[in-house]
Amino acid sequence: MNNKPKLIILDLDGTVYEDIHHFDYYVDSIKSLLPETTQDNFLKDYQSVLNNEHPLKFGRIYDTHNDLVIVQFNNSIEDVYTWSGSQLEQGKIQDLYPQPVNIDMQRYLSIGDLWWVPNAIAAHYGLNRTQTKQSFFKTREYMMGPDFNMIPVPGFKECLASLQSTIHLVLMTNSPQVDSEVILEKLGLKDLFTEKIFTASKPTKTIEHIKYLSEKYKVSYEEILSIGDNYINEILPASQLSCQTIYIDHHNSGYENLGIVVNSVRGLIPHLNKLID
Structure with missing residues (x-):
């Protein structure tokens, strides 16, 4: 990364957990x-x-x-x-x-x-x-439901907990709030975000949301890091605003490399650990 971000935007599904069952x-x-x-x-x-x-x-x-x-x-x-x-x-x-x-x-x-x-x-x-x-x-x-078990990615919760003291962490997902909050609770991540944006209408409103966050938290686009596993929703719009990006390319999609690319949430953790003071 060019410089340490002051705000990190994370998607939910495929970004903060790896379960696919x-x-x-x-x-x-x-x-x-x-x-x-x-x-x-x-x-x-x-x-x-x-x-x-x-x-x-x-x-x-x-x-x-x-x-x-x-x-x-x-x-x-x-x-x-x-x-x-x-x-x-x-x-x-x-x-x-x-x-x-x-x-x-x-x-x-x-x-x-x-x-x-x-x-x-x-x-x-x-x-x-x-x-x-x-x-x-x-x-x-x-x-x-109680019968659906979420398996946390080892080390991910601890990484976010260490980051939240110096970096604003924002969840931005297209999923509704009710079920997303339950998923976060199951993963132990519910209280780690400064702000949560649900039903975000990505990619149509991705740029709109990033502009809002930039103004609210008084950070430049270059100081924002967008992380997600959907290139069109989270990576391309953010890069158009000159934000930093980490693309979790689970399926070797072949998209243009606009920032850091990893192939799993586990692969994301070393990059985030470098941002911990």
Whole structure:
């Protein structure tokens, strides 16, 4: 890092914990909303994405209207694929997308983390966002329950506790407050943040939130560190404001390196430990 940050913004899911077993519940919930005739294909496609054998890959964009997978880097569309993996000709791409697409999480879904993989596949098989949101809230409710155990990342709580005496720690998540607070409680992290921003509407409002935090805590953008596992939500907008970033790239997404990149929450800890006085 160029200089020690005075404020650190952390995402929740995939950033302060590494558990992923709740995604099995999430996938099963979405599957149950599909006709029985398509449920097997839904599961096959999901496994194919996890095995990196599908055109729907982490770091790409799914166009729900055209049922196409877009490869877009540095605000430029490089390739477009059909669901079966055929590559579109450049002329056809230009006709469909004369300008770079703006990710809105309605028509254009950014496959930035594991939450969005089953969402995109469900859209391919005919489900809308309202239906998949039902499964999301059902999964969060399951995570709040006493039977769902969260496994803390060793050393992470202690690291944040040491940082909070000299650095403002802010949680910024798209998840609702009620279930997020329960998750933080299970992880022992609930009282370690100066401020928590829930239902943050990232990436649409990421820059707006960072500007608000900069003004409130009287820190420059260069003194803010944004940490997250979703490049589009947490890394790209922060870098556009000249904030420092640490990208937790769980899936080797291939995004441009705009700051420090690690492949796990455990890999994040050594970088944070360097900031402890």
